[in-house]
Each structure stands twice: as C-alpha cells, then as structure tokens.
Amino acid sequence: MDEIQGIFFEECAEGLAVAEQGLSAMRAGDLSSETIAGVFRAVHSIKGGAGAFGHAALTAFAHRFENVMDEVRAGRIPATPGVTDVMLSAFDILTDHVAAARGTAPLPQDAAVLAALENVLETKGVGVGGGATAASAPATPEAPQPEAEESDEDEFGFRPVGVALDIFDAAEEPVEPVEPDWIIDFAPSHAALANGGEPLLLVREVEALGGTIANVDLSALPPLRAMEPEQSYLRWTINVPASVEESTLTDCFDFVAPDSVVSIVRAESAAPVASVTATAELDPIREDLAEAAPEPSAPTLTLVPTASPSPSAVPPERAPEPAAQTIRVDLIKLDLLLNLVGELVIRNSILADRLTPADQQRVELPELARLTRQIQDNVMSLRAQPIRQAFSRVPRMLRDLSAETGKQVILETTGETTEVDKGVIEKIGDPLTHMIRNAIDHGVEPPADRIAKGKDAHGTIRLSAEQKGARIFVRVADDGRGIDRVRVRAKAIEKGIIQADAQLTDEEIDQLICAPGFSTAETISNISGRGVGMDVVRSNVEALGGRVEIASTPGEGTTFTMILPLTLAILDGMIVRLGGQRYVLPLANVIETVQPAPGQVKRTSPTNEVIDMRGQYLPVKRATDIFDLPGSNRSLEDSLVVIVESESAGHVGLIVDTIDDRREVVIKSLDQNLYPIRGLGGATILGDGSIALILDIEALVASNSFNRFTPKGIAA
Amino acid sequence: MSSLDHRTANKQADRKIVTFSLGHQTFGIDMHSLIEIREWEEPTPLPTVPSFIKGVTNLRGNVVPVIGLAERLGWEPSKIHARSCVLVVSIGEKQAGFLVDEVSDIVSIGDQEIQPAPDVEIGEPSVILGLVRVESRTMEARGDDTGQMILLLDLDGLSLTRHLELVA
Incomplete structure (x- = not known):
C-alpha cells in the first residue's frame, strides 16, 4: 500500500506541476479550453486519489477547488485575472495540503482561501446567470462530499x-x-x-x-x-x-x-x-x-504490462491503445544501474590494460567497449529529465516573496524543456531558491523606487536554461539595481575577507558575495541575508562540478549563471601526470598540447609566464603552483603545455609533466565522503584501482582570487 | 579478573569497542561504526586540504578520505611502519579511513563503565566521548595490575564536514 501511496504522491507532484503551469498560462492570458481543462483534470485526479487514500482534508479542499475550476471550465465563471489569482492562491494551499497529506508539512490554514473560492462561486454564478448549480455551493465547508460524490465509493x-x-x-x-x-x-x-x-x-x-x-x-x-x-x-x-x-x-x-x-x-x-x-x-x-472488500488482497499487482490478461478482459479483436507506454521506476534502481555501468566501464578498461597489445586488437574487445558505451548512454538518457521540474517551484516562491516584500515581480521562463540528469535537477533546487531570493531581496527595487528611476513598477526575473555542448547554463536575471560594488567592497573589508588595500576588478568584487560569511543585507530579513545564501549556492554548484558566474550592471540588473555539467557521471578525460600524481583533464576543455621549444615560454613578471602560440601570447599556469604541490624538477622543455579553454579566462596554457592516456572516466564525487575541493571536479578510479583527481579547469585558471578564500578545510 | 566477570554478567548492557594505539595512547571506537581494517597504502594526496587529511583511497569503488588520526587529535603525526593500518569507519552517511599505529583488541564494556572525560581536551569538546578503564589482556601487561585507560572517540565529533554543516 505504501508503494501505491508513493505513486499517488508522485502523481500529485506531476498534477501540481501541470496545474501550476496551466494556471500561470491562464494568468498570462491563455484561456484556451485545453489549458483550463488541463488544470481541472489535474485537480480532479488529485482529489480522486486523495479520496481513495483517505486524505480527508486534501479531498475536501481539492473538491472545492475543483468545483470552481469546473464552473470556469464550463464557461459559467469567466477566468478574469481576479478569479485566476484566487485559483493561484488555492493552488498554493493545495500544494500545502498535498505536503500535509504526505506528512512533510503541517495542515495549512485554508479558511481564507476556501472563503475566497466560495465567494467566486457565489458571485460569479449569479452574475453569469443560472449557471452555478446549487450542488457545487455547499453551505458546510467540512463536508467533503456534498453531492453523491466519489470519495466514499473510492475507498x-x-x-x-x-x-x-x-x-x-x-x-x-x-x-x-x-x-x-x-x-x-x-x-x-x-x-x-x-x-x-x-x-x-x-x-x-x-x-x-x-x-x-x-x-x-x-x-x-x-x-x-x-x-x-x-x-x-x-x-x-x-x-x-x-x-x-x-x-x-x-x-x-x-x-x-x-x-x-x-x-x-x-x-x-x-x-x-x-x-x-x-x-x-x-x-x-x-x-x-x-x-x-475488507479482506486484504494478496499483493499480486502487476505494474508492468505483460501478456497475462485473460482473453475475456481484453478481447483480441481490440487493438491496444497506441499511446507511448511508460513505467515508473524507483530512482534508486536507476542510480544503482548507473553505478553498475560505471563499474562496467572501469572493468572494461582494466581488462584492456591486462591484455597484450595483440589481444587488444581482437574484435571482441572494441565490440565490448562499444556495447558498454551504448548501455552507458542509454542509462544516462533514462535519467534525463526536463529542467522544468526544478523550475516548477519558482512561481510560487515568487508569489510568496512578492507578498512578503511588497515588490512586484513578473517571471519569464525559457528553456524549461532542456533535459538534464535527474541528479543535477535535484541538486540545483536549493541554489536556485537562493538565487531567486537574492534577486528579489537585493536586486529588484520597491515599486516606488523603480518608478522614480523610470522603470516599470514591476520587476522582471528571467529564468532560463540552455544546453551548450556538455554544459547546462541556468540563468537567473533580474532588472533590479545591480550589485552595489562600493558597499560589497566595504563589507568585505569589514568582514576581513579582503585587505583594505586590495586591488580588485569589478568581477572579483561581484564574486565576493559568494565568499563564506558574506552578507550585505543591512537588516537580516527572513528571505535572504542569513549571510550564507550565495556561499551555499557556490559550494552546491561546485559540488556538482559546476560553477557560478555573476554579471551585474549598476542600475540595470544582475545575472547569476549556474554552469553545470550535463551529467554527473561520465567524463571524457586526458590523464596527465603532475608531480608524480595522475590527474584527469576534462577533454572538453583541451584545445591542443605542445612541447614548448626553448624560449617559447617567457616570463612577464617573476611569477607570471606566457607562451608564444603562433604569435599569440597566452598565459601559462603551473598546476603545481596553484595546488601548492612539490614542484617537479623537470625542465620546461621536458614538460608539456596543454592549452585549455575556459569560459572565464579564455585560452590558458597548463604545464604538466607528461600525458598518459585519454579515456572515459567515471566521476566519483569528493563530496560523497569528504567535501568539495575548489579546483577539483571530483575523482575517478583508474584501471589499476588507483585514484586520479579530476581537475576543474574553470576554477583552476580563473583569476587567482580563489586563493583568497580557500580556507575550506577545517579551521582548526 | 573480577571486573571481567562483572562484564560478562552484564552482557546485555555491553557495547563492543575496537581499541587501537596512537603513539602511547590507546583509543577506542564503537565497533558498529567499523567497516573494515585495511593495510596502509599510500593514498592519493589532495590539494588545499588540512595536513591531517592524507588523501583519498579507493574503497570498493568509493573514494574515501584517509585521515591521520593522531594529527587530527593534536598528537604527533603517526609514522608509517609495518603494522600501520587504516580503520575504515562510517560517520553518519560518510566513510573515512583513520590511520592508526596498531589495532589492539576488541573489548566489551557496559555503558556505566564510561567516565566522562575531564575538560582537558584539545579545544574540541565533543571529540572524546569518555574514558574507560579495562584490564590489560596482553601477555606483558598481565603481571602488573594497573589496567589500561581507553579514550573513547566520538566519531560524529570527528566528521570532516562538521564545520561545513555548522556554516550551512
């Protein structure tokens, strides 16, 4: 029964997402009958399921909500913005009711919204003339089934x-x-x-x-x-x-x-x-x-369609419905499958390592590798989900925040169909929440200020997702006041994050708001300003192997961009050696490798070097310096320079000792047993069972600023 | 031997403690937390971590940090020798390996035998759960009657991410 109840709650979540989408569309002026009917059906099926599982409060509320939706669907109540707003707030309460039924939240206070729904039913019903059926306007709000409704039969x-x-x-x-x-x-x-x-x-x-x-x-x-x-x-x-x-x-x-x-x-x-x-x-x-009826049934439920139904139930002359069939699979099973595939990939490369070169040429091995790869790709695609799931909680949050702050905000969403690994979707929820809160609390001005500045009274928050190569870009852009760099700087000095005389670029100042313990909120609000928000965003995103970029124009707004890997699991990498250790460079970042000729690498200061690449001077970094590793005593001419491409710093040369190999590696998060380490995207297990660390090129080549707030280890 | 008898008499209240040595001290952890004991193997070093984090190692496909426990507790860093080993433990949902000098024994103690540690610790009050006195069972110690003091460690206090959780 728990399992079925679990399915019910999953369906509730899906239904709520559909309803919210539909209501938002209605609010934006889409009053097509499909949209309205979609919302109705979503609410309706939540009610039905809730009745079946005996969630009386949820059933009762959903029933009222459904009544109003029914009238709207029938055209007896016009879907004016006022009505839609009532329905949106009813939706919020419905969400809370679902959470309460699930046991994750207390029972919401729904009296006010119920009264509002009732009001809609009564007034509009009279206004539209004879449409409102008496049955749908019961006098006793507690009674879940004023008509001969289904809740009792559904048990x-x-x-x-x-x-x-x-x-x-x-x-x-x-x-x-x-x-x-x-x-x-x-x-x-x-x-x-x-x-x-x-x-x-x-x-x-x-x-x-x-x-x-x-x-x-x-x-x-x-x-x-x-x-x-x-x-x-x-x-x-x-x-x-x-x-x-x-x-x-x-x-x-x-x-x-x-x-x-x-x-x-x-x-x-x-x-x-x-x-x-x-x-x-x-x-x-x-x-x-x-x-x-009261007898417990033997658990012979078949969830997967099989060829078993008795012929009398499904007569052969009826062709089955051609609709795409889906089954629900527990995410844990998918995770397990993914791990197993990861292991398979590793075993595959171990096997390849152990074979003689002649055996490696045999057809079976490449064939096995190809199959493994196909399995891997398919498992990955099983886990891909539209990012809409992560976006779906934003509208409600915005409504709450607007109500709380008195700031008016319009949400524009694009790219919500972008598909991302389920694990990524789950983990960007919190960062997204912080970013939106931050945008409203610190970005968008109160209406009066906005009008004074010649802007629209309402602010706009643009939420977008797009895929570029193997990365997903999730943006939260507001058109608010932008980052006040003077204040940020002053605050950072006050908090001891930077020295008073530090020379920082605008970008570096913007990055300071992600520094641990930084907060510019003058009064601590309960929205953001706990001083940990953006720090948490950054560490969460980095734990996913991604990073956060901030772009801000004073007076015009701020854009936060989360740049995330498409998948959390597999990486095409180049295995390099540095100071005796093996590291993995993500191949996506690698442009080319060169063996520097004498004089090709030149110093521009005692600590800075450039490499002459066909007349173009690119900065050169030594990974050993960045990580403070024991420097290798190789001469430069004996080393290799890997030219990597980064979003933030363009092309940069990275000095490594040797290049070992190129292969696909399974990413193991450091976070799982430790905590994310800046500059590392995780670790992987190589064919011989040893561990190689995966370099995070973006963090490595980004301006040295990260050295200033590295103390991520234990302070003691 | 009387206290040994006493211990067996109170079997239901017993908890099993794995004891090990760091330098001249004997420590103990609850055996429930122990996943396995492995030989020392040089882990893959990590950049920009405190020096007591020796690196990460591959434990059945998991990337697990290896901690120099002596150093973590404020003692002299352990020197690697033939009997050095790594206790792999679970702390909450995470796993960690502790480098120790030698695993000594498994003893059963009753909760009432645990004495609170006097406040003379290393600035982190919750690392030591308490002190326990057990009779020595090794050959050389059997002669004298002093028994042995075991510092019982609180693994939750040793969580590597505790500081992060506090911040978040």
Whole structure:
C-alpha cells in the first residue's frame, strides 16, 4: 500500500506541476479550453486519489477547488485575472495540503482561501446567470462530499461496480432517441485500480458529457474466491451523442492506465447494443463484494504490462491503445544501474590494460567497449529529465516573496524543456531558491523606487536554461539595481575577507558575495541575508562540478549563471601526470598540447609566464603552483603545455609533466565522503584501482582570487 | 579478573569497542561504526586540504578520505611502519579511513563503565566521548595490575564536514 501511496504522491507532484503551469498560462492570458481543462483534470485526479487514500482534508479542499475550476471550465465563471489569482492562491494551499497529506508539512490554514473560492462561486454564478448549480455551493465547508460524490465509493476499487450499475438502472429514461454517434468501449486494465486509476470517475465524466451506459460486460468477473479487490474486471460500452467533440472524449481517457482498452468509434459500423440483462446476477455479487472488500488482497499487482490478461478482459479483436507506454521506476534502481555501468566501464578498461597489445586488437574487445558505451548512454538518457521540474517551484516562491516584500515581480521562463540528469535537477533546487531570493531581496527595487528611476513598477526575473555542448547554463536575471560594488567592497573589508588595500576588478568584487560569511543585507530579513545564501549556492554548484558566474550592471540588473555539467557521471578525460600524481583533464576543455621549444615560454613578471602560440601570447599556469604541490624538477622543455579553454579566462596554457592516456572516466564525487575541493571536479578510479583527481579547469585558471578564500578545510 | 566477570554478567548492557594505539595512547571506537581494517597504502594526496587529511583511497569503488588520526587529535603525526593500518569507519552517511599505529583488541564494556572525560581536551569538546578503564589482556601487561585507560572517540565529533554543516 505504501508503494501505491508513493505513486499517488508522485502523481500529485506531476498534477501540481501541470496545474501550476496551466494556471500561470491562464494568468498570462491563455484561456484556451485545453489549458483550463488541463488544470481541472489535474485537480480532479488529485482529489480522486486523495479520496481513495483517505486524505480527508486534501479531498475536501481539492473538491472545492475543483468545483470552481469546473464552473470556469464550463464557461459559467469567466477566468478574469481576479478569479485566476484566487485559483493561484488555492493552488498554493493545495500544494500545502498535498505536503500535509504526505506528512512533510503541517495542515495549512485554508479558511481564507476556501472563503475566497466560495465567494467566486457565489458571485460569479449569479452574475453569469443560472449557471452555478446549487450542488457545487455547499453551505458546510467540512463536508467533503456534498453531492453523491466519489470519495466514499473510492475507498475500495469495488464499490464503483455497484454504483455504476445503479446509475445505469436509473438511467432508463434517456435510452436513446438521440443518435448514439459515439460508442466507447472501455475496459480498465487489471492493474488500473492499483495504479490509482479511477474507472468510475471516467465513466461519470463521460456520463456528464451526455453519455449513457449501454452495456457492462461482467463476463470477466471471476468467482468470488478468485477475485482480487484491487483489480478491475469490468468492461463498459457507453453511447455518447454525436455533438460531443472527439477531443473531449479522448481527453477524458488521458489518464487511464496504459494497458487499458479504450476505443472510441462512430456508431455506423456497430449496431447499438441493447441494455444489459445482468441485474439478476448483480445483486448477489454486490453482497459478496461487500463482504470481500475488507479482506486484504494478496499483493499480486502487476505494474508492468505483460501478456497475462485473460482473453475475456481484453478481447483480441481490440487493438491496444497506441499511446507511448511508460513505467515508473524507483530512482534508486536507476542510480544503482548507473553505478553498475560505471563499474562496467572501469572493468572494461582494466581488462584492456591486462591484455597484450595483440589481444587488444581482437574484435571482441572494441565490440565490448562499444556495447558498454551504448548501455552507458542509454542509462544516462533514462535519467534525463526536463529542467522544468526544478523550475516548477519558482512561481510560487515568487508569489510568496512578492507578498512578503511588497515588490512586484513578473517571471519569464525559457528553456524549461532542456533535459538534464535527474541528479543535477535535484541538486540545483536549493541554489536556485537562493538565487531567486537574492534577486528579489537585493536586486529588484520597491515599486516606488523603480518608478522614480523610470522603470516599470514591476520587476522582471528571467529564468532560463540552455544546453551548450556538455554544459547546462541556468540563468537567473533580474532588472533590479545591480550589485552595489562600493558597499560589497566595504563589507568585505569589514568582514576581513579582503585587505583594505586590495586591488580588485569589478568581477572579483561581484564574486565576493559568494565568499563564506558574506552578507550585505543591512537588516537580516527572513528571505535572504542569513549571510550564507550565495556561499551555499557556490559550494552546491561546485559540488556538482559546476560553477557560478555573476554579471551585474549598476542600475540595470544582475545575472547569476549556474554552469553545470550535463551529467554527473561520465567524463571524457586526458590523464596527465603532475608531480608524480595522475590527474584527469576534462577533454572538453583541451584545445591542443605542445612541447614548448626553448624560449617559447617567457616570463612577464617573476611569477607570471606566457607562451608564444603562433604569435599569440597566452598565459601559462603551473598546476603545481596553484595546488601548492612539490614542484617537479623537470625542465620546461621536458614538460608539456596543454592549452585549455575556459569560459572565464579564455585560452590558458597548463604545464604538466607528461600525458598518459585519454579515456572515459567515471566521476566519483569528493563530496560523497569528504567535501568539495575548489579546483577539483571530483575523482575517478583508474584501471589499476588507483585514484586520479579530476581537475576543474574553470576554477583552476580563473583569476587567482580563489586563493583568497580557500580556507575550506577545517579551521582548526 | 573480577571486573571481567562483572562484564560478562552484564552482557546485555555491553557495547563492543575496537581499541587501537596512537603513539602511547590507546583509543577506542564503537565497533558498529567499523567497516573494515585495511593495510596502509599510500593514498592519493589532495590539494588545499588540512595536513591531517592524507588523501583519498579507493574503497570498493568509493573514494574515501584517509585521515591521520593522531594529527587530527593534536598528537604527533603517526609514522608509517609495518603494522600501520587504516580503520575504515562510517560517520553518519560518510566513510573515512583513520590511520592508526596498531589495532589492539576488541573489548566489551557496559555503558556505566564510561567516565566522562575531564575538560582537558584539545579545544574540541565533543571529540572524546569518555574514558574507560579495562584490564590489560596482553601477555606483558598481565603481571602488573594497573589496567589500561581507553579514550573513547566520538566519531560524529570527528566528521570532516562538521564545520561545513555548522556554516550551512
């Protein structure tokens, strides 16, 4: 049951994301029926699931929310900005309710929002004239099911059986003079109930569109002792008037479990079916069901569609729905798979190392390597997710922050479909939160100030993601006041982060806000200004093998860019030797390597060197100096210079002793057992089992400023 | 021997302690935290870390830091010799290897035998959990009746990221 409940919460999260997207689109003026219906369905399925799992408070709230959405969807309440705002705040409370049901948050205070929803229902209903049904405006807010709603029937997958037939019995009068233009054949998959599907609700929804149940096929019902309470055995045939749009019907069946039978056809080909004769058998069955229901079911749920369904449930003449099938997989399993593939890659290279050169040429080895690589690529792609998941919590945060600070902010999001490794998405949430908070708290000015400066009263925050090569760029840009460098500098001196006479470029000053213990907030607000925010951003991002860039123009705004690796797992690297140790240089950074000719490397100061590359002078760094390693006593002519490319410093030469090899390495985070070390992107295990450290070129060649705030180790 | 009998009598209250030596001192850690004991092997050194972090080593596919425990506790750095070994322990969700001079024994003690350490430590109050006195069981020590003082370490206090967690 926990597992199914887990699936429910996952679906809630997805539903909430859909609802939020839809509501935001509505707020921005997109009032298309698909958008509104999308929100409705999301809220609706959360309600249904919540009812099934007995989350009364969530069900009750979602029910109210759904009522309003229903009216809006039906066009009886216009989706004015005012109404949409109420729905957005209702959405926020709904999110809290979901969290509360999950047990991760206390029950939210929803009275105010409920009253607002009620108000929308009442006033708009009257205004639009006769539309508001009395049923959807109950007087007692506690009652979760003012109508004969589904929450009680949902407790067991069974109940719908009886009720649906009741409805059928009651629905004698409309037995069609209407031309039954659509015939829907619907057989929920055996596992539909276990997956949180709600066949009854679907049938109801179709009925609400004017459909009438023509037949219920009970032939698949097994004898009682063989019956699984959490399986679905019924098959409905429903007639729907021709006036209903096909898309409306298909929408209804959007969320059915993947291997259910759904067919929606015109009636011409099939003769309308006469009403059922099952009533006689039905009554004993219903009694039996009532007895059987409380019995715990044997856990025979099949989540993966297999070829097992009995032929009577899925008759062979029906082609299964061609929609893309998906299964849910626990992330832990994916992680395990990824680790195993990583090990496989390492074993592969160990094997290659052990073989004689002649054996290495045999066809099997490259073939194995190619297969391994394909497996690896596929596993990686399994973990790729749209970055939207990380962005989805931003709108709400902005609303809260706007309310708290009185600053008005518009969010513009681009690139949310960019796909990133799931691990990256999980880990950028907190940095993103800090960056947004920072932008509102320190960047965007209050409306009055903005107007005085000739800007729009509302600020704009642009959130974007894009992929460039093997890196993902996530930007948070505000159009606020920009970084006050004079104040930042003064603060850094006061905090002892820099010397009073330090000569810093603008970029270096901007970077100071990421220094540990730095905060310019004059009064500590509860939004940001705890003095750790941007430091945490930087260390989190660096732990991912990424970095943070800051660009700011006074008076015009600040842009924070997180530059992240596409994947956390694999790196194409060049193995180099430095002072006897092996290091991995990410191949993505390497431009070329040269063996310096005498005189090709020249000093420009006692501590600085340049290399003459075809007439162009590039700065040269010694990794041994940067890391304070024992210098090798190799002569320069005996060493190699690797020209690397960096975002921040352009082309730079890095002096190494020798180059060993080029290979793919599996990145092992130092963070896992230690903490991130600036200048290192992680470590890897080489074919012989020894460890090589992976160099973070960006951090290494960036201005030496990082030496000033390295004390990352234990202070003692 | 009487206290040994006493210990076996209170078996349910016992906890198992792995004892090891650093210089002339004997330390102990809870055996639950111990993952394995390995021979000393030169780890891969890390740049810009405190000198007591000797580097990282490959432990079954994990990159695990190796800590010079003596140095970490403020004693003279250990010299590597034939019996030097690394105790691999888990601290919270992380793993670390501690370089020690020699692993001595596994003893069972009751919680009531742990005395609080007097406040004469190394500026980090939570590193030493307490002091325990056990009878020596080695041949050479059996003659005298002094017993041995074990400094029981609090591994959480030795977490390498404790300072980071405090900041965050």
